[in-house]
Amino acid sequence: MDSLLLTGFEPFGGDSRNPSGEIAAALDGTVLHGRILIHSLVLPVATHAAWQLTVTAVRRFKPRWIVATGVAPRATINPESQAVNWCDYRIPDNSGIVRRDQPSVPGTRRIYRTGVDTSNLSAAIRAAGIPAEPSDDAGRFVCNDFYTHLLRLTSRPTHRASRRSLFVHVPKIPEMGGNPPFLPLADIHRGLVALLTALTVPHD
Numbered sequence: 344m345d346s347l348l349l350t351g352f353e354p355f356g357g358d359s360r361n362p363s364g365e366i367a368a369a370l371d372g373t374v375l376h377g378r379i380l381i382h383s384l385v386l387p388v389a390t391h392a393a394w395q396l397t398v399t400a401v402r403r404f405k406p407r408w409i410v411a412t413g414v415a416p417r418a419t420i421n422p423e424s425q426a427v428n429w430c431d432y433r434i435p436d437n438s439g440i441v442r443r444d445q446p447s448v449p450g451t452r453r454i455y456r457t458g459v460d461t462s463n464l465s466a467a468i469r470a471a472g473i474p475a476e477p478s479d480d481a482g483r484f485v486c487n488d489f490y491t492h493l494l495r496l497t498s499r500p501t502h503r504a505s506r507r508s509l510f511v512h513v514p515k516i517p518e519m520g521g522n523p524p525f526l527p528l529a530d531i532h533r534g535l536v537a538l539l540t541a542l543t544v545p546h547d
Contacts, residue, residue: 345379347543348406348504350397352413352485355388355437362516363412366532375543382406389438390447390488397493401504408507408543411493412535413486415512418524420468420534421478422461423510426490428453431483447491455494458506459542467541473534474526481510511538 351367354360364385371383382404386393401409415421428451430442461477468475481487490510497508513535514526 344374346404346406347375347379347381347408347410347539348384348397348400348404349381349539350384350386350393350409350411352386352388352393353437355485356434358519360516360519361414362513362528362531363414365528366513366535367412369532370535370539375540376545378545379407379543381539386489387437388485389436389440390485390492392438393485393489394492397489398496401496405503407503409493409497409504409509410539410542411486411489411508411510413489413510413512414515415482415486416522416524417512417514418526419474419476419514420465420526420531420538421476421512422459422464422538423457423481423490423512424461424477424479425454425456426481426487426494426510427483428455428491429483430488433484436485442488447488448495451495455491455498457494457509459509461509464509464538464541468534468537471533471537473530473537475534475538478512481512486510486512507542509542511535
């Protein structure tokens, strides 16, 4: 059976909830198309620690697809088309680190792009009745920092998940409070299932 690694993050910035981590945990062990097993991780909001856990999981599970998720104050689910190799944290991460105006990975390219068609995946989410649009800006916080590491790893043509790695931002849920926009957790869950199903659809 093939595998897909799905990651989400723990709460941060004073919030008590993070829908990305909650949905990742809920989908752990799910089987797509009867042949693809989801392995999930809930990561710390600290790039180095999150990346080390991910590398360990990649070595263990050897996934053909890697989908990372995080929360952002947006109205729609956003598959991210690229990571910018630059950090400018607006708040400390959960380890207390603030990275300001510096590259995520010094000495490497400025932009890393996914090989996944984010427009098609957004359409699949909308077909499930959930708002979605592709995005080309993953921010400059831990999500983008992590995505830079992920795309740098899987940009190698020999990597098992080459051109099949993606980051997805999901909206806040109403229970997090603060200002809208929000999307109910059940809707985000349904949208991510639609995305994962479309991403892994058999082509043979």
